[in-house]
Structures are given as C-alpha cells and as structure tokens.
Amino acid sequence: MVNEDVRSxxxxxxxxxxxxxxxxxxxxxxxxxxxxxASDASDPAxxxxxxxxxxxxLRDTRPTAVSLPNSLRYVLRNLDGETVATLRxxxxxxxxxxxxxxxxxxxxLGEIGANRLxxxxxVMTHCHSTDALACVKAAIDDGKHIEAVVKETRPRKQGHxxxxxxxxxxxxxxxxxxxxxxxxxxxxxxxxxxxDSIAADGSxxxxxxxxxxxxxxxxxxxxxxxxAQTLKLHPDTLTGHTVEIEMxxxxxxxxxxxxxxxxxxxxxNPAFDVTPPRYxxxxxxxxxxxxxxxxxxxxxxxxxxxxxxxxTE
Ligand code: RUB
Numbered sequence: 195m196v197n198e199d200v201r202s203x204x205x206x207x208x209x210x211x212x213x214x215x216x217x218x219x220x221x222x223x224x225x226x227x228x229x230x231x232a233s234d235a236s237d238p239a240x241x242x243x244x245x246x247x248x249x250x251x252l253r254d255t256r257p258t259a260v261s262l263p264n265s266l267r268y269v270l271r272n273l274d275g276e277t278v279a280t281l282r283x284x285x286x287x288x289x290x291x292x293x294x295x296x297x298x299x300x301x302x303l304g305e306i307g308a309n310r311l312x313x314x315x316x317v318m319t320h321c322h323s324t325d326a327l328a329c330v331k332a333a334i335d336d337g338k339h340i341e342a343v344v345k346e347t348r349p350r351k352q353g354h355x356x357x358x359x360x361x362x363x364x365x366x367x368x369x370x371x372x373x374x375x376x377x378x379x380x381x382x383x384x385x386x387x388x389x390d391s392i393a394a395d396g397s398x399x400x401x402x403x404x405x406x407x408x409x410x411x412x413x414x415x416x417x418x419x420x421x422a423q424t425l426k427l428h429p430d431t432l433t434g435h436t437v438e439i440e441m442x443x444x445x446x447x448x449x450x451x452x453x454x455x456x457x458x459x460x461x462x463n464p465a466f467d468v469t470p471p472r473y474x475x476x477x478x479x480x481x482x483x484x485x486x487x488x489x490x491x492x493x494x495x496x497x498x499x500x501x502x503x504x505x506t507e
Pocket of ligand 1: 213214215217320321322323324352387388389400465
C-alpha cells in the first residue's frame with residue numbers, strides 16, 4: 195500500500211510543484227523514506243513489495259529526468275536486512291546518504307564549474323537548474339563578479355525562479371524573452387544550463403529550447419557549459435534506449451479561451467529537447483569536467499552493471 199506522503203509527492207512532481215531534476219530526486223528519496231517509516235508490513239517480503247510499489251508510483255510521474263529513477267534505484271538497492279525493522283532502518287539510512295551525496299555532488303561540481311568562470315563574466319541561463327546555479331554561487335564565493343542574462347523559459351517561466359535566486363545572491367540580472375536569446379549571445383561569455391538526463395553519446399536532455407540556444411551559441415562562438423551531477427547520467431542509454439521526452443498539457447500553451455478563438459488547433463508541448471554533443475563544450479560533474487563524447491566512460495563506471503530494475507517483481 196502506497197502511503198499518503200508518496201501519493202502527494204508524486205502528485206506534486208506531476209504538477210511541477212516539485213520540479214527540476216535534482217529536487218525531484220531528493221523528494222523521491224524523502225518519499226521512500228516516509229513509506230519505510232510508516233510501513234506496517236507484517237514481514238520482510240511485504241515490506242519490500244510495498245517499497246517497490248511506492249517506487250513505481252513515483253517513477254511514473256515524469257519520464258525525462260533520470261535523476262528520479264536513479265534516486266529510487268539507490269534506495270531500493272540499498273535495502274538490507276532480514277526483518278522489517280532492519281529493512282526499515284536500511285531505507286532510512288539509504289535516503290539519508292542519498293541526500294548527502296546529492297548535496298556534496300552539487301557543491302563539488304559548483305567548485306569545478308566556477309573554475310570556468312572568470313571575474314566579470316556574464317552567463318546566459320535557460321530554465322532553472324540548481325546544478326548550474328551552484329557554479330555561479332561558487333564563483334561568487336570565490337570573490338568573482340558574475341552577471342546573468344536570464345531567459346524567461348516559456349511556457350512555465352522557470353527563468354523567474356533563476357532570477358529570484360540570483361537576486362538573493364546580488365547577481366545583476368537582465369531578463370529576456372526566449373526569442374531574444376541569439377541577440378544577447380554577443381553580450382555573454384558562457385551559456386550555462388543544467389540537464390535532466392545525459393545520454394551515453396553525450397547528448398544533453400534539458401528544458402525545451404536548450405538545443406536552439408546551444409546551436410546559436412556555437413555559431414556565435416560562445417561556449418556551452420552543462421552543469422550536471424552524475425545522477426543525471428542515463429544508464430539505459432548504454433544499451434541503446436532513448437530518453438523519453440515528456441509531452442505536457444496543451445493548456446500550458448493556450449488557455450481555453452485562446453483555443454476556442456483559434457479554432458482549436460493541434461498543440462504540441464514538449465517539455466524538453468535533445469542537444470547533440472557537438473554543441474556542448476563541457477559537461478561539469480562532481481567528478482570533473484568532461485567533453486560530452488567521453489561521458490560514456492564515467493557512465494559505464496557508475497552504472498554499467500546492467501542488473502534488472504529493483505522495482506520489478
Ligand atoms: C527543469 C530543467 C532543469 C534540469 C536541471 O525542467 O530542465 O534545467 O532539471 O535542474 P522542469 P537541476 O522545470 O520541467 O522540471 O540542476 O536543479 O537538477
């Protein structure tokens with residue numbers, strides 16, 4: 195039986211009350227911990243079955259950010275014990291160490307990403323990425339002055355969240371509409387984005403519009419830096435699977451009134467897109483920075499065991 199915390203977390207992820215790959219991963223680990231704590235399973239097999247069901251419920255919310263299944267895998271694979279009590283304790287420990295690793299990874303990649311930013315640099319952002327912002331924060335903490343051109347990021351305007359965060363850090367922000375991205379590339383030193391998933395060939399899956407920005411940046415000679423902790427590496431792509439791109443509701447694009455006025459056109463609303471590796475200069479992880487084409491080595495090292503998914507029966 196899936197507990198109330200798991201249900202409400204799943205709903206919040208689906209509705210984007212909880213959003214962004216790292217934040218989703220943390221919330222999923224928290225929810226599994228809550229499931230374990232609240233469980234009244236009568237025996238270890240029932241406990242494990244409950245945890246698998248909760249994991250499946252969380253996994254089915256949004257398909258693109260691999261940090262979500264990676265977080266669920268981590269907790270389920272670390273379940274250990276012969277009794278419900280020991281299994282419960284192992285779930286709580288796993289969720290805690292997952293959170294610690296996530297925080298540490300973000301701090302470490304921030305330090306590495308900050309080394310790419312010089313005093314006085316201007317970055318252009320797209321969407322809201324805590325991994326990308328960790329690089330800006332570390333650069334500021336190193337005493338560098340950083341400014342930002344923040345893309346609004348339609349239709350959900352996550353650029354506002356980025357601008358708010360940067361305001362709190364006293365980083366001067368210029369907000370632009372998405373279509374002005376190429377125009378302002380001449381005024382920035384880096385494009386700095388996060389990732390929901392990184393594929394084995396080094397492709398970067400991130401908020402829709404990232405690929406258009408990266409292609410323009412290459413044309414203008416502006417380096418594209420992707421900040422993505424290794425939690426964003428997508429293990430299924432090692433065996434030829436592609437990353438599913440989430441299609442969201444058309445009401446994010448057109449209100450009911452607009453729809454009616456326009457004669458109910460078809461609406462497509464992909465939440466993410468794929469940036470091929472040739473448009474990316476560096477993927478910054480907590481293990482160092484990598485040219486996108488070499489990320490597969492790290493992916494094999496961390497996820498190459500090829501075992502079955504822990505939530506399947
Ligand atoms: C969020 C998005 C972010 C990545 C990385 O999309 O594309 O760039 O998730 O974020 P959405 P982080 O708003 O649709 O979830 O670095 O915080 O993991």
